[in-house]
Amino acid sequence: xxxxxxxxxxxxxxxxxxxxxxxxxxxxxxxxxxxxxxxxxxxxxxxxxxxxxxxxxxxxxxxxxxxxxxxxxxxxxxxxxxxxxxxxxx
Numbered sequence: 001x002x003x004x005x006x007x008x009x010x011x012x013x014x015x016x017x018x019x020x021x022x023x024x025x026x027x028x029x030x031x032x033x034x035x036x037x038x039x040x041x042x043x044x045x046x047x048x049x050x051x052x053x054x055x056x057x058x059x060x061x062x063x064x065x066x067x068x069x070x071x072x073x074x075x076x077x078x079x080x081x082x083x084x085x086x087x088x089x090x
Contacts, residue, residue: 016047020058023075024066032067032075040079056080 019039027035036059043055056079063072 016043016051016055019043020055020062023059024062029067029071032071036075036079043080052080 019042022039023032023035039059043052047055056076060072060076063076067075
């Protein structure tokens with residue numbers, strides 16, 4: 001499956017390890033909340049509990065390469081077992 005299909009909406013049935021790069025790929029700022037929501041659903045239902053924080057931390061770091069820190073924090077607020085995602089967690 002192409003990353004574009006993966007990140008922009010039609011199908012997120014890929015590997016959990018590939019999820020973190022999704023928002024840093026070809027996704028507009030307007031699409032980010034929907035992409036993150038789909039990621040959250042997949043992570044909540046498929047990821048082992050010990051991997052959840054690592055997946056969200058990786059997502060945060062990769063998004064930081066493309067988006068402003070304020071936007072990244074805003075979009076990821078509350079994900080990962082409902083803990084606020086903030087740089088102080090790292």
